[in-house]
Amino acid sequence: MKILVADVGGTNSRLALATENGVETTTIRRFENQSFTSFYDVIAAFLDELDTPEITHCCAALAGPIAGTSGRLTNRDWIISLDGLKNQTGANTAVLINDLSALGYSLDHLSPKGTDHICGAFDHPLTNDQSLVVGIGTGFNVCPVKRTTHGTVCLAAEGGHIQMPQTVLAILAPIIGTEINQFPTVEHLFSGRGLEALHSLITAKFGMSGLDIVNAHLNDADPLAAKTLSLYSEALGALCQQHILQYMPQNGIYFAGSVARGVFSAGFHDVFKTALRRDALFDQHVEHVPISVILEDEAALIGCATAART
Structure with missing residues (x-):
């Protein structure tokens, strides 16, 4: 073959x-x-x-x-x-x-170094053979994954075009006020263009790509880049909480894409995890879900x- x-x-x-x-x-x-x-x-x-x-x-x-x-x-x-x-x-x-x-x-064929573990436990007792891939790059989308006795099934979805959850809007509103209207759907914020737009609202600086913002923070070249990435990470944690309740991916959430890799490399894991577990319904389900970033090219x-x- x-x-x-x-x-x-x-x-x-x-x-x-x-x-x-x-x-x-x-x-x-x-x-x-x-x-x-x-x-x-x-x-x-x-x-x-x-x-x-x-x-x-x-x-x-x-x-x-x-x-x-x-x-x-x-x-x-x-x-x-x-x-x-x-x-x-x-x-x-x-x-x-x-x-x-x-x-x-x-997912079942990646090398040991093919993912970076963010939080959660892979050996918790609530596994259900369901996972979720979350792609954040030029756009945003999700893919629910189900392992069955006949093999893996990957389901189609258009997760980027749903309305922004109220839990995310509540995080943005105190910082950018009525400008939250610029983010009516999930993809409007959680994409490369969304990260750029959020940074512009916070800093009044235009034309910086998502990679530029991450590098500016990592190189201490723009102190406001940290504010943008922290706010983005907090909002992403709140969105991820909603995804856990919607898709019940007890075998793990796997982030993928250049923006996801960049944001998590910026080091705001604690901000993300705090938002993920804030006021969570069915907290025992949310707390233990393993969350990783796919690194394997x-x-x-x-x-x-x-x-x-x-």
Whole structure:
């Protein structure tokens, strides 16, 4: 079995080959999407670089919604279909999944150093084989994950477009007042653009990316960056509490994405944990849920390899 796996983002695509034993890391290649007219051209370039190996299975994860047998990238006008994948690769079978679903399929296959544990206990007695992947990058979304006797099931969701919970608004209001109207949905705040907007409201500084804000704090270059990141972490803890009650992910919440990694690297874990456990209904469920950040770069490719084999 030779599997072509692909992690297709709005800016870059990463492709690799995999077998029953997992991803062959020496075959991982990264391509800038702006250099290609379609994802199928990316596949052609990848196969040409690897001397066109014979592909039996293909799985692509894309940053966008899947509808039936095709999907569209949210931040690029590319449509990818199952038939297109088969035609381009010669594979007998093809699988198309959302990028967060790929992370869900990867959870049981990450290396020991592939995650950073934030809080909670992995050995508590309330496990129910349910987890939740929370992706925070250019956008925001969640993926509920259920382990069954027949394998892992990853469910589709649009968690970024729900209304902002009142518990989060109550944290923001004393700091930014009526400007909370700028954050009507979860994604308006909990995304790269949301972090930028929050920092602008607090500091009147514009044009700083989420990475800029994190680096400014870590380098002691902007004392107000700490205020932004602390407020963001507090609000994220309150949101995470709601997610625990909504999805009951007693086997863990796994944050993913560049913004999530950056915010947690800033060191406001205690602020996050305090908000997470503040006035929690069913506190025994909230307190013990293990929460981690996915660090492994190949996680989505690992998940694609798993999904292709199931």
